[in-house]
Amino acid sequence: MAFTTCYATRGVSTDGKPEMTIDEFKKWLKKFDINRDGRISEEDLQEAIRASGGWFTGRKSKAGVRSADANGNGFIEESEINNLVEFAKKHLGIKIVAY
Template sequence: MRCIRLEPNRSMTVDEFKAWLRTYDDNHDGRISQEELKEALHGLKIWFGRWKTKKAMESVDSNHSGSIDNAIEMERTYMGVY
């Protein structure tokens, strides 16, 4: 169960975003898959979540592993979402 809720019109800091995104690492492998990112964005009720997920993965997955698997990629994801 996800425990972070945002108040309307409140943004997360990069560190809050990283901690929040890690709660979607369902298999606890330390990486965020495209499906996990899609679920996370859906949880934020972000418009066009599926499309944004695909675009985020294309731009941040630098080693083409199919997941966000390091801090730099996580920060790039934050920049792409906000």
């Protein structure tokens, strides 16, 4: 998967999933904030999913924003990135660890 070759991670877990901390996940995700407004849009998330080798990027990015966007403004802001963790574990194939 592209995470292990393109992005700094802690390595690959025993189940073959790339492993990263929440802070590493946030740094990785911010790389896709194309307009640098500090928020992740559906388009930004779509590019992140595409870069990770994911399929159905449009559908997944819409679902990801919907699942993480606590205030309903259509963007994932810094305070909402933690909400995206469960989505990333299920749909992006990432193992996010606490340390």
